[in-house]
Amino acid sequence: MSVNRVMGTETEYGIHAPGDPLANSTVLSSQIINAYAATVRAGLGNLAGTRWDYTDEEPLHDARGWEVSRAEADPSQLTDMPPVLDAEQIALAGGRRPSGNDLYAEESSGGVLMNMVLSNGARLYVDHAHPEYSSPEVTNPLDAVRWDKAGDLVVLTALRRIAQTPGFAPVNLYKNNTDNKSVSYGAHENYLMPRSVPFGHIVTGLIPFFVSRQIICGAGRVGRGLTGRQGGYQISQRADFFEAEVGLETTIRRPIINTRDEPHAVAEKYRRLHVIIGDANLSEVSIYLRLGTTALVLSMIEHGDVPQIQLHEPVQALQAISHDPTLQQKVALKDGSMVTGLDLQEMYLEAAAAHCRRLGTDEGMTADVLERWGRLLQVLRRDPLQAAAQLDWVAKLKLLEAYRERDGLDWSAARLGLIDLQYADLRPEKGLYYRLAARGKMERLLEDAAIRDAVREPPADTRAFFRGKCIDRFPEQVVGASWDSVIFDLPNNRRLQRIPTREPLRGTRELTGRLFEESASAEEFISALLGPGPVNGVAT
Amino acid sequence: MATKDRKNVESRSVEEEYDDVPAPEPAAAPTATVETEGTDDLLDEIDGVLEQNAEEFVRGFVQKGGQ
Structure with missing residues (x-):
């Protein structure tokens, strides 16, 4: 009966390196993800949850009541399989892979990062041939604007970093x-x-x-x-x-x-x-x-x-x-x-x-x-x-x-x-939307500061709060995440601990904020969350 | 089609067009600046930020498939 409900947006950005017109678009997209990861490592926040948990992905389930077989599906429909990009492809596409501290850090030496879960609860990843930002779940359209626009800032940060990295052609993004x-x-x-x-x-x-x-x-x-x-x-x-x-x-x-x-x-x-x-x-x-x-x-x-x-x-x-x-x-x-x-x-x-x-x-x-x-x-x-x-x-x-x-x-x-x-150019000095807005010719609903804060902060009133705070607080222990799970690897546990978050309106600040504040470590947090018995539903 | 397209949009003077813009709401973002210049100035500014060689740039913007 209102505009309030759980909602979110996804943006696939157009990507182009004018100085490297033959560049492979998947490689360029991965540069965005890795450049953002490098920025996060450099102090904007904590890097965690770079593995997407595909357990509950069902892209071939049809709401009309049937399932398409994998053989019949178009390959692009198989979104439940992680994309792979090897060093050879990167080299072929002219993207030098420098050792040391440039875009690709040592810790991702097994491959290039293709996915990140952000402390604001969003997902940033390579979707086919485009970088995609999927916003955290919000409960109303104004928050949807805020976390959608935060995504534009996330990828802007990434393209700035690429532009400053020797050996990489500048990459432009278009919304x-x-x-x-x-x-x-x-x-x-x-x-x-x-x-x-x-x-x-x-x-x-x-x-x-x-x-x-x-x-x-x-x-x-x-x-x-x-x-x-x-x-x-x-x-x-x-x-x-x-x-x-x-x-x-x-x-x-x-x-x-x-x-x-x-x-x-x-x-x-x-x-x-x-x-x-x-x-x-x-x-x-x-x-x-x-x-x-x-x-x-x-x-x-x-x-x-x-x-x-x-x-x-x-x-x-x-x-x-x-x-x-x-x-x-x-x-x-x-x-x-x-x-x-x-x-x-x-x-x-x-x-x-x-x-x-x-x-x-x-x-x-x-x-x-x-x-x-x-x-x-x-x-x-x-x-x-x-x-x-x-x-x-x-x-x-x-x-x-x-x-x-x-x-x-x-x-x-x-x-x-x-x-x-x-x-649609996302650089404020080049993008004509931004030029119009700077002259007061576009009506704004949000302060710039509110959008900037949403780059780091998750919405308080959905499970995105739980996801984002887990990543922010326990970057060492969170090894994977998805819309409906966060996976912990605790030193004293032989098995990974998967916390399901299948209720979008739980895991809120109201329900879990104190738990985050009172837990000094991931172990404490998990044991307080799960209690002595099986998963008790604080997050689920 | 082209002739019909041209008819689609009323032809009014550029000055009128931009003078008609309603003032932004008071809550507008702090980046908004007071509008003192006219359209010519706006177009001059945009001339300055547009990529060089429009034709080549637009031709070079080639994307691979997407959702």
């Missing part, structure tokens, strides 16, 4: 979703839901919302089609890369609703809705409303309050809406009527407002999300360009239009493509 050469990479969201909600209700309730929410949280893109060669400007980075309504894949035949059923929690109680359709946002308001409005729609679905809207051709509608930044494009419903993306969003907004009224929800952030959502839809209806301070796709469009006007540029001009790309 975008396509190279305009037919490749797309994701910015995913995750939402915890009760298992009892029928998956079919989620599908029908969400599709028209996902097709239309891009007018609030699209990141904007120069060009159309997979390679962007068809000119013009569109609202979404991702729209042209979607081909299906529902499916398990994330790298091919991308579906509007992804069915990966990998709860990372007690499977009988929960599902984790894995959302792959979003654009990567720089604007804080865009991120906030992307998560906030989606959480409201999920609440409506859970309560049977969601509007019953059926699009005739959802994938076509997604692309048609994206292709018209004037927001006039109409798409067909199954009943034959024609609606715009704005119409669809207004239907969801009205239903969400009624839903909250009916349930008597007056919680502050929920009211704020509703108010901002409504205000922005009004602005978009009047004149989309008036939303430039809030929405990425509008901010980018306005900048592009200014260039077009000043320099008489056609949409095919390379400079416009560069502006599109560089909007």
